[in-house]
Amino acid sequence: MSVDTDRDGRDLEAELANPAAGKFGIPVDAVCVGCGRTRVKRASLEEMDQHPRADPTALKASDCTSFKHVCYGCQSATWWNPVTVLIGLLESERDRGE
Template sequence: MNVDADRDDRDLEAELASPSAGQIGIPVDAVCVGCGRTRVKRASLEEIDQGEADPTTLEATACTSFKHVCYPCQGATWWNPVAILTGLLESERGE
């Protein structure tokens, strides 16, 4: 499901390019369970319990929470995926 278009008027590409998004994994829009902040993070398929799944057809509801840094919370916290950002994924792949 491609839900990349202007999520809350955020610049998802800039969020993904930020070092705080991470370097490895697919782009996921996720909510920090500590502070409730929603940001683009990278998560590997293994981190979200999806193993060999095709990320372009993956639904966020099928994914598990994953640990990632939250700067406002000042440490690693759990993040709940709310969307797989397939548009960003496809643009990275040059599709």
């Protein structure tokens, strides 16, 4: 997967930059259990039932549990299932010192 787009042509960097993605945590592509939308969200390691010092670049989405986040499609806080840990975006942020 490219750092900036996925196979469906979504601009993942733009989704991550959107305030709706959240301010803290690692970037993951996740599916809302309410409406089925897939969006880039940020979630902490703890929210996804991972050790706080785990290496996010070694995580697989299947290792992570669902986490609560706002869904603007559902207009509520709902559960999101991680589909992919967006390592490219995470490394890009690290390279920029964010």
